[in-house]
Amino acid sequence: MAEKRPPRTLGPGHDQFWEWCSKSELRLQKCASCGGINWPVRQTCEFCGHAEFAWEAMSGRGKVVSWCSFHQDYYGGVMPRPYDCILVELDEGVLFLSNPQGFAIEDITLGMDVAVQFMACEDGGGSFKLPVFARV
Numbered sequence: 001m002a003e004k005r006p007p008r009t010l011g012p013g014h015d016q017f018w019e020w021c022s023k024s025e026l027r028l029q030k031c032a033s034c035g036g037i038n039w040p041v042r043q044t045c046e047f048c049g050h051a052e053f054a055w056e057a058m059s060g061r062g063k064v065v066s067w068c069s070f071h072q073d074y075y076g077g078v079m080p081r082p083y084d085c086i087l088v089e090l091d092e093g094v095l096f097l098s099n100p101q102g103f104a105i106e107d108i109t110l111g112m113d114v115a116v117q118f119m120a121c122e123d124g125g126g127s128f129k130l131p132v133f134a135r136v
């Protein structure tokens, strides 16, 4: 059963990101000019200002570099509280904010290896697959 989530950001760039996620692929924007990996989704490269990107497949692997639990309701009761967030540094060097999958925040150690999984979710825009991270 799909887990309810706050509304995703949709629109140019974001739609392509979610489309790749629907295929269980974590792909981020790679600048066609300088090769920089951009995240979050941008209309122009954060490194050089170029406006053309390719959707580069990420390894899906990384390390937990920070984490926290949210106890305050920021989403009108959509998210059961408390809920946990992790900051993953992907092998490609990009920082990716996500949720832990299958492990408790108390079990996290700095630099713990994780790999992406895709969780069935839904918001006002419909069903989607959310990239979350499990222990390797």
Ligand SMILES: [Zn+2]
Pocket: 031, 032, 033, 034, 035, 036, 045, 046, 047, 048, 049, 050
């Ligand atoms: Zn660039």
